[in-house]
Amino acid sequence: MSAESNDDVTTPGRRRPSRSRGDQQEIALLDSAQRLLTAMTPLAEITIERIASGAGLSRPSVYFYFDSKEAILRAVLQRLTRTLSAEIRDQPGRTFADTLDTFLEVVSHTWRTQPALVCAAFELAVRDAAFRQSWQDYFLNCGEVLVIAAERDQAAGLLPNFGATRPALIALCFMYERNCYLLFSREHQPEEEDELFALLRGLFRRAVGAAG
Structure with a gap:
């Protein structure tokens, strides 16, 4: 997956609110x-x-x-977060399990195919307040998508209602990306990636009381 070119959103440091037609x-x-x-x-x-x-x-x-x-780097990485957020969205009627699978597939694919780009996002967020807000908003969006799906399943009796679904899932989204950064920013074996993604999948499922 690559970050798509959707650059009409104004970001700090950009000279123009949008690009002219045909201007590449x-x-x-x-x-x-x-x-x-x-x-x-x-x-x-x-x-x-x-x-x-x-x-x-x-x-x-x-x-x-x-x-x-x-400002250029910020715009590049905001383009990435917009692309990811567009892929990780709620779809009425989908179960929590299906929504979680989509989230994990998108995130794991991005880390495996563009590790340097996502690591750069982490590092820029540390020193750039404007991008840090976009980065946090992306995590919160992921968490909210999972929360909506979990609450829908809870209302349908498909999942138990623990009463703390929202904070748990949002915290896990932040933890998921942090652990990915710690792994992909160093030399590692492919087996470590599989182990990490399997572990984190289990944590998400246990957070909502899902079996298995």
Whole structure:
């Protein structure tokens, strides 16, 4: 899965609220920065010059769209969170088990195919308050989707009502991503990924009293 180009949302540091029809330069800058992140380029080594070069643009032209390197990286990673949030959404009629499966599949696939990009999101969130809010909103969205599905199953008698579903599931969403970061930011074996995802799946199910 790759982050789709949906860049009409205004973010801090961007020079324009949206791109003009047919104008591909802004998206080229975002794609250039994303390639650098995906190639595991340290944040400190990503410069305006490198981003501009990868987009086939000059350094001065960058400032028509963004006022800093951080603004470009923020926009790239906000694009990622919007894509993930669009895939992890509630669908009326779906059970908690099905909703959980979708959530886990999306998250695990993203970590396995774009580990450097998601690790960069974690690291940028530490130092960039504007992106940190977007990152937290993404986790909260994931948690709310799971909560809605769990409460629907509880109302239908498919799950027991523990009374603390919301805080438990939201906390697990944050814990899930944190543990993924700790694993994927270091050298590891594929078996460790399978073990982590299986463990976390079990924790989510136990949090709502699901069997198995």
